[in-house]
Amino acid sequence: MLARSRAYLNVEQIVDDLSREDLEDESHIRTFEDRFCSYIGAERCHATNQARAALLIALRALDLSPGDEVLVPDFTFEGVVDAILESGATPVFVEPALQDFNVPASHFIEKMTERTRAVIATHLFGIPCDIGDLPAIAKENDCVVIEDCAQCLGAEYNGRPVGTFGDFTIVSFNYEKHLTTGEGGMLAVNNPTFAGDVERVVGSCTRVPLHDEKCYVYGMLVQHTATERAVYRRDLLAYFGQNCCRDNPDIFGLVDDMVLQGEPWEDVRTALLPHVEREIERAGYVPPHMRNAVVREVLKRAGEVRSRVFCPPIRTIGTGHLLMGALRALVGTLGLEELPAVNAARNRNARLFYGAMQDTPGFPLPEISPGKVPAFLKCNILNRTHHPLSLIVGRARDRGYEVGNIQWPRPVHLLPRFRHAAGRQRDVFPLTGYLTGRIINIPIHCGVTSEDIEGMAACLREFSSGAGSGVADRLRVTGVEAATHGV
Numbered sequence: 395m396l397a398r399s400r401a402y403l404n405v406e407q408i409v410d411d412l413s414r415e416d417l418e419d420e421s422h423i424r425t426f427e428d429r430f431c432s433y434i435g436a437e438r439c440h441a442t443n444q445a446r447a448a449l450l451i452a453l454r455a456l457d458l459s460p461g462d463e464v465l466v467p468d469f470t471f472e473g474v475v476d477a478i479l480e481s482g483a484t485p486v487f488v489e490p491a492l493q494d495f496n497v498p499a500s501h502f503i504e505k506m507t508e509r510t511r512a513v514i515a516t517h518l519f520g521i522p523c524d525i526g527d528l529p530a531i532a533k534e535n536d537c538v539v540i541e542d543c544a545q546c547l548g549a550e551y552n553g554r555p556v557g558t559f560g561d562f563t564i565v566s567f568n569y570e571k572h573l574t575t576g577e578g579g580m581l582a583v584n585n586p587t588f589a590g591d592v593e594r595v596v597g598s599c600t601r602v603p604l605h606d607e608k609c610y611v612y613g614m615l616v617q618h619t620a621t622e623r624a625v626y627r628r629d630l631l632a633y634f635g636q637n638c639c640r641d642n643p644d645i646f647g648l649v650d651d652m653v654l655q656g657e658p659w660e661d662v663r664t665a666l667l668p669h670v671e672r673e674i675e676r677a678g679y680v681p682p683h684m685r686n687a688v689v690r691e692v693l694k695r696a697g698e699v700r701s702r703v704f705c706p707p708i709r710t711i712g713t714g715h716l717l718m719g720a721l722r723a724l725v726g727t728l729g730l731e732e733l734p735a736v737n738a739a740r741n742r743n744a745r746l747f748y749g750a751m752q753d754t755p756g757f758p759l760p761e762i763s764p765g766k767v768p769a770f771l772k773c774n775i776l777n778r779t780h781h782p783l784s785l786i787v788g789r790a791r792d793r794g795y796e797v798g799n800i801q802w803p804r805p806v807h808l809l810p811r812f813r814h815a816a817g818r819q820r821d822v823f824p825l826t827g828y829l830t831g832r833i834i835n836i837p838i839h840c841g842v843t844s845e846d847i848e849g850m851a852a853c854l855r856e857f858s859s860g861a862g863s864g865v866a867d868r869l870r871v872t873g874v875e876a877a878t879h880g881v
Contacts, residue, residue: 397621398796399570399632402736402840405618406659408725412611413656417721418604426723428728429831433555436582438589441718442724443602445544445566445579446473447711451599452540452581453481453512454561462511466499467825470516470807475806475815479708483511485815487807489823494760495774496523501612503531517546520770521762525551525559534754537587540564547572548737548769561585569617569632572736572769573729575722576614577636582860599716599758609639612649619670621665623841628678638673644670651769706811736840737769743838743847744770750851751775756858773836781857783832790853796852800835
């Protein structure tokens with residue numbers, strides 16, 4: 395089956411470098427940070443354990459106090475909200491627009507108050523948001539802009555790279571992203587006013603130990619093997635490979651021994667494959683007490699009641715190992731060299747998908763307005779047909795394509811652990827609910843072929859009759875060919 399996500403990896407070169415380099419030499423970290431600065435055009439970059447750690451460091455550098463507010467899209471990764479709460483601030487959710495799923499600057503401006511200290515401007519799925527005037531408006535209101543480029547590394551807005559508009563920029567390197575180190579992130583500091591404060595916070599953090607660094611990188615190699623088309627048979631988490639290396643000493647030991655002995659990747663893969671296949675089977679195992687549909691439904695409803703009655707705590711990451719180690723920095727430097735070609739391949743697939751689905755009734759595509767050069771992570775469509783999403787997703791998967799609302803099936807303000815933060819905001823985001831209920835993520839990674847694009851499009855076109863009406867049906871794509879041509 396075609397996996398929803400499969401990062402491009404020069405696995406042969408990665409394994410070769412790991413066998414030859416000093417994996418604890420911290421000069422690799424500064425090399426990665428400096429080269430990333432040059433790529434994105436930032437003043438200073440700090441490699442972090444996660445993108446969420448990068449965000450938390452930026453927020454801590456602002457010395458936020460209780461009552462301070464941070465504006466954040468309601469359609470985003472839940473870890474972003476966790477970081478805001480961990481920093482001591484209050485998240486204020488802002489609704490996206492259906493045109494491109496990003497939050498328009500006007501929506502942020504409407505929510506700004508004297509308590510607003512930061513705005514998180516997120517570029518979703520590789521399409522830049524309309525960030526042009528937002529930094530100047532934020533400055534007038536005495537707040538900062540944090541660009542979330544976790545899904546948009548390499549895109550441009552009005553001839554300028556995204557990630558250079560905000561006071562800070564955060565980037566993600568987890569397995570599903572344009573550039574991956576297995577797990578990881580980067581904090582770019584664009585406003586020199588905050589450089590000293592960031593250095594202060596970074597100085598209080600520690601780097602991830604070598605064993606954990608190996609779990610991330612070896613897990614990345616496991617994930618790469620598990621998502622091969624001939625091997626991938628069921629949904630696997632993006633953390634499947636990491637978990638294998640953490641929980642199974644045989645897998646970790648096998649990869650560690652072979653890599654350090656300088657064995658070529660093909661030999662490592664051959665030895666690893668039987669272990670990976672067993673872990674995939676284990677991941678799909680359903681315990682006997684869960685096999686009965688009635689029991690499953692009862693347990694599901696019990697969980698829903700529990701989440702309504704009890705408010706789970708936020709997920710914190712503290713002040714410990716927030717910084718990336720040398721091993722992942724080595725992998726990141728190599729990946730940075732490949733990034734332009736990776737983005738070109740993704741954008742080529744996106745152009746093919748847009749062309750195949752253009753004007754298909756019932757499946758509007760997000761707009762790409764003039765001046766935007768995307769760096770597509772996924773393509774997306776909205777299901778405006780009368781067919782349920784589950785039927786469409788099931789049909790595609792029967793034909794070997796993993797599609798669906800894989801990203802965020804619920805708005806973050808509806809997650810139980812954010813109930814206290816959402817307060818009266820819980821019922822005021824109809825567009826976010828509409829979006830999460832109808833979006834379909836389409837894979838366009840480097841393992842996707844033109845035949846795959848046509849196969850997925852053909853499957854979707856079978857459902858195009860019976861389209862609904864309304865704002866989503868009136869969406870139009872502007873300048874897709876021109877916008878994606880140069881990346």
